[in-house]
Amino acid sequence: MRHMVWKCCLLFAIVHVAVPLHAQQSSPAAAPSSQTSPSVTQTANPVNDKLTQLDQRVTAAQSSADNAWMLASAALVLMMTGPGLALFYGGLVRRKNTLAIMMQSFMLMAVITVLWALVGYSLCFGGSGPVIGGFEHALLRGVGAEPNGDYAGTIPQMTFMVYQLMFAIITPALITGATAERMKFSGTVLFLVLWFLVVYAPLAHMVWGKGGLLNASLGGRFPTLDFAGGTVVHISSGVSALVCALYLGKRTGFPKQPMPPHSLVLSFIGACLLWVGWFGFNAGSALASSPLATSAFAATHFAAAAAALSWSAAEWIKNGRASALGAISGAVAGLVAITPAAGFVAPMPALVIGLVAGAFCYWMVTRVKAIFGYDDALDAFGVHGAGGTIGALLTGVFATQVINPIFGPGKAVGGSDGHWGQLGNQLVGILIAWGFALVGTLVLLKVVDLITGLRVTEDEEIEGLDITQHGEEAYNLES
Amino acid sequence: MMKLEAIIQPSRFESVKDALREVGIEGMTVTEVRGHGRQKGHTEVYRGREYTVDLLPKLKLEMVLPDKLVNTVVDTILKTAKTGKIGDGKIFLSRVEEAIRIRNEERGESAL
Numbered sequence: 394m395r396h397m398v399w400k401c402c403l404l405f406a407i408v409h410v411a412v413p414l415h416a417q418q419s420s421p422a423a424a425p426s427s428q429t430s431p432s433v434t435q436t437a438n439p440v441n442d443k444l445t446q447l448d449q450r451v452t453a454a455q456s457s458a459d460n461a462w463m464l465a466s467a468a469l470v471l472m473m474t475g476p477g478l479a480l481f482y483g484g485l486v487r488r489k490n491t492l493a494i495m496m497q498s499f500m501l502m503a504v505i506t507v508l509w510a511l512v513g514y515s516l517c518f519g520g521s522g523p524v525i526g527g528f529e530h531a532l533l534r535g536v537g538a539e540p541n542g543d544y545a546g547t548i549p550q551m552t553f554m555v556y557q558l559m560f561a562i563i564t565p566a567l568i569t570g571a572t573a574e575r576m577k578f579s580g581t582v583l584f585l586v587l588w589f590l591v592v593y594a595p596l597a598h599m600v601w602g603k604g605g606l607l608n609a610s611l612g613g614r615f616p617t618l619d620f621a622g623g624t625v626v627h628i629s630s631g632v633s634a635l636v637c638a639l640y641l642g643k644r645t646g647f648p649k650q651p652m653p654p655h656s657l658v659l660s661f662i663g664a665c666l667l668w669v670g671w672f673g674f675n676a677g678s679a680l681a682s683s684p685l686a687t688s689a690f691a692a693t694h695f696a697a698a699a700a701a702l703s704w705s706a707a708e709w710i711k712n713g714r715a716s717a718l719g720a721i722s723g724a725v726a727g728l729v730a731i732t733p734a735a736g737f738v739a740p741m742p743a744l745v746i747g748l749v750a751g752a753f754c755y756w757m758v759t760r761v762k763a764i765f766g767y768d769d770a771l772d773a774f775g776v777h778g779a780g781g782t783i784g785a786l787l788t789g790v791f792a793t794q795v796i797n798p799i800f801g802p803g804k805a806v807g808g809s810d811g812h813w814g815q816l817g818n819q820l821v822g823i824l825i826a827w828g829f830a831l832v833g834t835l836v837l838l839k840v841v842d843l844i845t846g847l848r849v850t851e852d853e854e855i856e857g858l859d860i861t862q863h864g865e866e867a868y869n870l871e872s
Numbered sequence: 873m874m875k876l877e878a879i880i881q882p883s884r885f886e887s888v889k890d891a892l893r894e895v896g897i898e899g900m901t902v903t904e905v906r907g908h909g910r911q912k913g914h915t916e917v918y919r920g921r922e923y924t925v926d927l928l929p930k931l932k933l934e935m936v937l938p939d940k941l942v943n944t945v946v947d948t949i950l951k952t953a954k955t956g957k958i959g960d961g962k963i964f965l966s967r968v969e970e971a972i973r974i975r976n977e978e979r980g981e982s983a984l
Binding site: 651653762 | 916917918919921923924
């Protein structure tokens with residue numbers, strides 16, 4: 394008899410540890426087993442006591458494993474902004490604007506963090522409205538060691554909060570790629586702070602927040618699949634970047650004057666850090682150290698590799714050479730495109746998504762940009778807006794319940810499961826993200842233009858933002 | 873005394889320097905410069921945007937020589953700096969009125 398009970402316990406433990414389904418978007422995580430387990434009764438039975446203890450241990454073990462992975466993931470995602478994005482962008486600008494663009498990313502690491510603690514987290518993940526959260530968790534009220542069962546049932550809500558913060562930092566930082574080399578520091582900071590509150594917070598809530606209009610697992614009207622931020626992060630920042638580039642106008646001298654990247658070595662290191670950091674971004678979005686995290690990890694890697702190849706191949710065909718800048722840009726484009734799909738697709742579709750994204754983004758930044766003539770200085774729109782959009786669409790095609798039965802066990806998820814209607818939902822999500830980013834950014838630019846102004850003077854632009862905005866230089870080689 | 877300025881391919885510099893040392897040249901001033909003569913530049917492509925780079929990196933050697941050494945040095949540079957391709961650079965010679973060593977105010981060829 395005793396023997397049987399032990400066997401049961403073991404089985405129970407295994408089943409519990411193996412339950413994989415927590416994600417930024419998935420069915421709500423299982424509540425800690427000590428609450429649901431039938432073994433919690435008030436008898437003095439020593440077997441039941443033992444069971445309860447075992448339950449607690451299993452829960453604690455799962456929680457520590459998940460928590461370890463999520464803390465590591467949070468750190469990885471922060472690494473994507475600084476140094477990843479800062480180096481990637483820093484190398485692409487001219488020497489005189491290096492520190493300025495790096496400082497913009499770094500300043501966001503500071504200012505968004507503070508805002509996040511005050512109201513940001515609550516606006517994104519507090520409450521259950523269709524468009525924006527509430528003030529339930531303002532000043533991080535109620536955010537502590539206890540898990541938030543709506544989002545991630547096995548990790549402290551504090552971990553979930555800090556993990557999501559890192560997404561809120563990198564998203565506005567991506568926009569600085571379009572405003573590079575000509576936007577005032579004061580205007581940049583004010584605009585991006587407002588943008589975070591007015592554009593990012595609602596979109597994050599709509600897609601990932603409980604009751605959000607586009608949420609796929611917590612009662613959304615148009616369930617849009619977005620595993621790690623194709624709409625929330627990349628479409629929102631990419632489309633806003635395009636609006637900024639159009640509103641600010643071209644850099645002085647563009648396109649006649651040559652403006653080659655001042656150090657592709659920096660960009661190269663930055664892109665490689667982005668690639669590594671993206672594992673935290675995408676695989677971490679499983680919100681647990683689960684098989685789903687592994688699946689997202691693999692999909693992320695395959696898409697990045699495939700996109701690096703397809704961008705390079707396109708370049709080789711066009712120019713007769715494959716450039717380093719092309720290869721790293723391709724990898725980033727692939728990472729962007731796989732972001733919404735990472736936790737929904739198998740490795741082979743991930744390769745396809747990468748191949749398509751690399752070639753598509755190459756076409757966007759070389760042909761489309763040239764045709765329309767906008768000065769998206771570092772191609773924030775061409776890579777993030779375009780890659781995010783194509784990724785969100787392809788997620789609707791390739792998402793499968795084999796990887797992530799988000800709509801319930803056995804229910805078709807994406808087109809490859811036969812549920813082509815999902816493409817419609819993806820389209821709604823994409824359109825709302827585009828519309829929100831377009832309108833929000835335009836209004837905010839007008840407002841900030843009135844308060845601080847947006848562009849530096851032509852003289853300041855020619856002298857460079859490092860000296861005129863920050864009073865220092867990136868390279869003092871004589872000293 | 874003659875001043876010699878030679879603009880050469882950076883890749884030939886080590887050979888030129890070694891050969892000059894062998895013929896007894898002890899001092900020279902070298903500057904990294906950019907420029908072009910008849911040589912056209914090359915194009916670079918960054919995300920589809922083409923840039924023509926026509927100022928190419930070169931090295932400029934400057935030295936002031938006693939008259940008797942001028943021909944030897946010119947020959948040495950011609951021999952060692954030549955790759956035979958366009959862009960090998962040029963040598964300019966000009967007369968120098970005076971040379972003064974700052975340390976001890978020596979003048980003329982003995983100051984070289």
